[in-house]
Each structure stands twice: as C-alpha cells, then as structure tokens.
Amino acid sequence: MAKAKKPRTPASPEESPNPVAGQGAPAPQKPPSFAVQAADISKIYPKKVTLFNFTIEIPEGGVFGLLGPNGAGKSTFIRILTGLEGPDSGTLLIFGQRPSPQSRKLIGLAPQENSFHPLLTCMENLLYYGELYGVGGKEAKERAQSLLSQLGLAEKKHAQAAFLSGGMKRRLNLACALMHRPRLLILDEPTTGLDPYTRRQLWETVTRIAAETGATVVLTTHYMEEAEALCGKIAFINKGQVAAYGSPRELKKLAGRELLRLKSIPGDYAKIEPLLKKSIGAESVTSTEHGIVVETEDASRLVPDITRIFSENSENIVELVVSRPSLEDVFLKLTGANLKEGTKNEASG
C-alpha cells in the first residue's frame, strides 16, 4: 500500500489538481465529500511507468468519468482502486478509509469483460455474488429480483447467462456488481463492443441506477459521447497522470474556441488566408488544400465578413460548417494524442 499521506482536498478551484476543476461551478454549500481521494499514486511496472504522481478526488455521488486512450493508466487506477493491485507509492482513500476488506465491501466492480458464470442463470449468478458479499437468503432473492427488474432482465431470470444477448450480458454484469448495494460502482468500459442502440440503453440504465441508488459511479471509457452523456465530472488521463478534470462543459471551454470550416471554388486558400487574418481579427486562420479553418470565440459573428471576403475574391463558398469543440478536441489540444489511437507503444493500462 502507498505511504500514508493525506490526500489534498482542493478548497478552491486554483487548488484543484487539474486546471479547470470548479470553474463555473456553484460554491459548495457544505464541505465536499469524496468517494475516492488519490494522492501521488505511482505504479511502475518493469520498463514502464503506468501511473506517476496520479492525484485525483472523485466527489461522492453522480457519475464520474475517467477518459483516456488505451495505456493511459485508467485500468491500472481501477485495479488499484479495487485492491487488485497496490500502488508503489501514494495514498488512496475510499470514502475516507484506507483500502481494507471493509472498504472493498463498499465497491462494486463491473469489469470490462462480462464476469459471471455462463452456465448459471441470471438469478443464480446474482445470488452467488450476493453471497460473496454476505447478502443472502430472502434479502438476496428480493435484491436480485429487484435488480433484474430494474435492468430489464426479469424475464430472463431463469435463463442461463450464456444464452443472453450482448446487451443483456452487460446488464447482468452490472447487476452482479450491484447486488451488495455498493456505494462506489466501478464500470470499466461498460459499453465496449456493444452496438449503438444497446450502448444507449446501457447509458440510460447507468444514469437511472446512479440516480436511484445514490452510488458514486466511476466509469472508464474512451467514448467521448459516452462520457459526455453520462458523466457529471470527467478526468482526462494521459501517460499516467490527470491531464484535465471538470465537467464536460468546463472541459470543452479548455478548447475555448469554435471552428469555422469553409470550402470554396476555385479554392485559392493561400490567397484568402492572409486577407482573413488581416480583416476579421480571427485568433487563428489555417489553410489547407481542403479548405480554411477559422478559430474564434464566436463563429456566427464572423460569418458575414468571411462570406464577403470570399465573394470579393471570386471564391464561391460550397461548404460552411460551424463546429463547437468536443471533448476529443479538448483532449487533443491538451495532450496532442488521439483518444481512440491511444498512446502508442504502450500496453493497456
């Protein structure tokens, strides 16, 4: 276990371990309570540093997203959080407790891969995992029944897990993690490999569960839209460290500017680029052979001037797209890495 060191609790946005924490958030009415407090966690494998001075505080309640490419350190942090591994250094508190068998009881883990017994029925799987956490007898049956209903598996309660559909299996995987009413539910890439419809169904389920149980849900994913749809707070993780932290909105502001993409005919963008830079005062104008990208705080304000300049230079605009920054853009801007490509030459963390 890491050395005993009390994690730093950010009292103000400036003290937050990431650049955007607390930006635009309302002032807390009471001292914040945290589901997870990790301070200076490092985990070093032979020839590879997976986490380095990893510091994060996950507030209690709601859905918290850990985003990062493959090998960023998300899974390693989850493994440390669930006690599968110990950190080489640093301090970890779970609901204010040092990791222990008791603290583990507060955690429910839905691993990335379905982790239940395919030859057992849904009900049997839930009862078994309930027993694992000391939930047995009538209580277990009622809890299992309730979960199966909540997750839309009531009709399949006597079906062997092996014969469920992909979505149902993911939900059963989730149900198994919920049997002992964990205060911290960890979902490790819960929608990987699911079709978009099933994925959205699962999003709804997770949102509902979080709302109904009041549990803190920590979700790892590299789907930006998933994080944006589910998470109240997000931490970008890159190269074993927290690159950014905040709500999706706060994070997007990190990218800051909207983008205006234009394509025209004949497309003499080399001629247009300096004119745009000179006349409209855009922060950034970039031309490529495919078009021009204008970066600005308010794209709609510049559109008339831009169309005029194009017209004056006999350029007929054939495509005009205004795009606001996505989380992916933010990540790209912050780290220079693409979320889906991941960190090259690094094993999955």
Place this chain on the structure above:
Amino acid sequence: MKLLAEIGKDGKNFLRERRTLMLLVAAPLIVLLILSGVFGKGTSESTLPVSMGLCDLDRSNASSLFIGYISGHADIREFSHMGDCPSYLRTQVSQGRLSAAIIIPKGFGNGIARGESQNITVLLDNSRVQISPSIEAFMKAAAQGTGQEIGTRFILNVWSRLDEADARLAELSVDVSASREKAVEMQAKISSTYSELAALDFSSPARELDAAGSALDGAEAELLSAQSNLTLMQGRLASYESELESTESDLIRLKGLLDNMSLSISTALLVADCSNPLFIPYCASLHSMDATVSTASLEVDERLGKVNATRAELSEINRTMEDFRGNIDASLGGADELRARISSMEGFMAELEESRGESLRMMEEINSSASQIVSKSGELQELISQSRAQIGEITSRDALSVISPIIFSSENMFQSRTFFDFLLPSLIALILMFVSLFLSSTSLVREKNMMALERVYVSQVPLWEYALIKSTSYTIVLFPEILLLLLTASLAYGAFPLADLGLTAFLCSALFLMLFAFNSLGIAVAAFSESEATAFLASLVIGLPLLFMSGILFPFEFMPAPMVALGKATPLTPTITAMQSGILYASPDFSVFWTLAAYCIVLVAAAAGALYYTRGRK
C-alpha cells in the same frame, strides 16, 4: 453460507456442463473397465508368454539339459541350424522381432565337465521394460535350475569318491595303529640302549692312559737326563782323552828329551876320559845323570804306557757310553711312539666319548621322534576318525540340499487375485487425483478468464478463506466420484465388502482428504495458468511424475533414494497406502490421515498464496 453458495455454484457448473459430467461419470468406469481387461491375468501363472530364439552351438548333454529346462516354460524357437545364428538372433532381437534370444557357446558342456563356469548369453530387448526383467529373472532361474542339476550330479560323484576315501582312511587307520605300536616298542628299546650307553665309564681308561703318559714322560725325562749325563761324561772323557793325548805328547817329548839327554850324556861320556881322574867326577856325574835320565826315561815310558792304557780304557768307556747313548736314543724313540699311541688312544677315547654323547642325543631325538610318532599317530588316528565322521556326515546329506540348501517355496497370499485386483486401490486414487487436478485447475482458470475470479479478488473475502472454501467446494462436488469409484470397485470387482461401513468410511475419508489436497493444488496451478490448456498441461506435468513416483508402475525399491523420498512425500502415495491397507490388506492404516491432513493444510495455504501472488496479474 459462502461455502454452500460456492458448492451450489460449482455443482451446477459441473452438472450443466454435460460433456464434463459425462466424462466424470463415464471416464473412470471406462478406465477401470479397460484396465481390468489389461491387467486381468492371474498372478500365479508360471509360463512366460514370449517367444525366445535359441542358438545352441554346443549341442551337448549340458546344453540339452538347460534347453529342456526352459522349453517347458516358454516358447523356444530353434535357430541353431542357421550358419551364424548368434548374429542372426542379435539382429532379430535388436529389431524387435524377438523378445529375447539365448546363445549357448561351443564348449559349454566340456567347460562344465572341467569344472569351469560357463556363460550363456541372453540377448534381451530391454525396450520391453515390463517383460524384459521377467525374461531375465526366468533365464536366471533356468540357469540356476540347470546348474542345480549339474551340481547335484557332480556332488553325487564327489560323494562316491569320498566313500572311497573313507575306506582308504579306514585302512590307513589300521596302519597308523600298527606304526604306533612299533614306535612304542622302539621307544622302549631306545630307552634301554640309552641307559646302557649312558652307564659306560670312560674315565678309568683315560686315567690309566694319563698315568701311562706321565710314566712315559718321567722315563723320557730320565733318559734325557741320562743322555745329557752321557754327553757330559763323554765331554769329560774327550777332555780326559785330550789331556791324555797332551800328556802322552808331553811324555813323548819328555822321552825324546830324555833320549836326547841320554844320547848327550853318552856322547859326553865318550868324549870325556872318564878314566882320567879329572873326569872321573865328571864322568861320575855324567853317569849319575845318565842313570837318572834312564830312570826318568823309564818312568816316562811307564807313564806313556799308563797313558795309553788309560786312553784305551777311555775308548772302551766311550764305546760303552756310545752304546748307552744308542740305547737311550732308542728308548727315547720308543717313548715317542708310545706317546703317540697313548695320544691316539686318548683321541680314540675322546671320540668314543663324543660318539657316545652323539649317540645319546640321537637316541634322545629318536626317542622324541618316536614319542611324536606315537603322539602324532594318535592324533592322526583321531583325525582319520574325525575325517571319516565328517565324510560320513557329508555323504549322508542329500546332494540337492548341498547345491540348494535353501529351497525357495513361495506361497502367494492372494492366490486368486489378478493384477488388476492389486492395481485397483491405486487406480482409484490415481483417477481421483487426475480428476481433481484437471477439474479444479481448469474450472478455476475458466472463472479467472471470465473475470469471475476478479470479482472475488475485489470482494472483502480473504483469499485464504476463498482457497479453503473453493477446495472444500470442489471436494464436495467431486465426492460423488469417490462413491461411484468405490461402488464400482466393490460391486463390480468385489474389491471390498461395501457393507463394512467402517472400511467404507475409512476409504471415503482418505479419498476425501486426497481430493481436498489435489483440489488445493489445482487451485494453485490455476492461479498461475493463463488458459485452460495451460492448467491442463500443468496438471499433467504435476500428475504424471506423481503417478510414476507413487510406486504403482515402478516400485520404490528400484528408484534412487532421493526419488523414493520424493515419491513418498506426495499426497498420492499415502492415499495409495491407505487404499491398499483398506482394500487389499483389510487392515486400514489410519496413520495416513495425519499425513493427508498435513498436505491439505499445506496445499490450501499454497493455493491461497498462489491466489494472493497472482491476483494483480492480468
């Protein structure tokens, strides 16, 4: 409750996995069925079920005897008629066409007759590891049997010669007795002669000889003295004679002088005229003087006569003395001769004395030898009688008992049992070992790979508790397998009476503990295995050596000491011991429970350790 949940889950998993379930039930029965067929032969059959080639280059009575011995117990194929049958048989055996071949060399029979050990070469295909030791043992037994036969014949021949020797010893004993008596007689005679010889006194003749010697010495001394005196006297006589000659010479000269004087006086008278008165005085004086001279001349002549007479006497004396001297010299010579004789006699006497001593010593030696002859002949007689007794004792023995004083008489305690009956207790343990190792390891790896084990790792359940629960669960789930095997063993093969509840409970308990131990080992294997295939192979890698080290297929007695220690230090071996004690010997060995219980504790701890060590690994 956790245990029940685990048992319920594992039981359902096994029950719903149809093929595994079918194998769990059918595989042990099939294994038992096949092995009962394979090992169904009785253990008391004495015929060797193999073909052996024979190359008899000797074709003697001895080789025929050997061949006759083996041909009754094995299928012997004769190749002696072939040109180079040793090479041919060597090829046949080395190419696996014959299990073994026997080569009897030329001169085999003659060599045995000369009393030289002979070699029979047996070519063995030792790749047939199960049968080749039996063939070797059989051939050794055949060689021993033939050797026994030949040896018996030889011994009987020896017996006959010993009987002859005994007869000769009897004769010798009589001769020795006679010799002894003669020696005793000789001893008596020697003693008598010795006494007589010892009584002879040589001192008196010696003394007499000494006295004679002394007398001779005295006489000789006197003779020498006389001789000396004679010499002295002769010297004196010579002196006298010399003086006489001198006197005679003087007298002659005096006479001459007197004659001269007389002549002178006569002349003086002639010249002088005595007639003249003047001359008368003168003439008177001359006449007186002439008278005196004549007187003196006469006296001188008288004296001369006396001197001559004395000289004659002296000559006579001298001759007499010479005669004396001659006599003395002769006496002295006789004394020397006498002395030589005395000395010779003394020497003879000394030799005689020495000879007597020598004779006495010789007689003593002869007497001692005679005593020894008497004593030794007694001993010899004793020895002869002992030898005869020993010969009698030896020849009274059965020749076969001399060749083989110990006759091997084996009695199989389990006469009617087959090899399978002996194997069955071990087989049950073996089957359960493999079933438990394979099932526990592969099942847990499957759970690990489906991340179900990860849920356990993240739960609050301590890993030692989980290992304990898991081992117990697998053991309980597999317990029906124990019952199935024991039921089959009892009902199908009559291995033990099922109604003997104590024995049945003993067997169940031993197998239960073994299952627990191997399930724990399987869990440890699973913890380190990435896939079911890895777990299976790892279980095989563990199980197979345990099988070979258990003493079932290869006896402990033939293993090196470290491997015996290792083989006995596995959970399988005490279980086999327990099974054999219960089923085969009907004498349950409860002490193995302690060993098995210790294994359970150690291996479940190892399983927990393995789970703890590998829990963070993906």
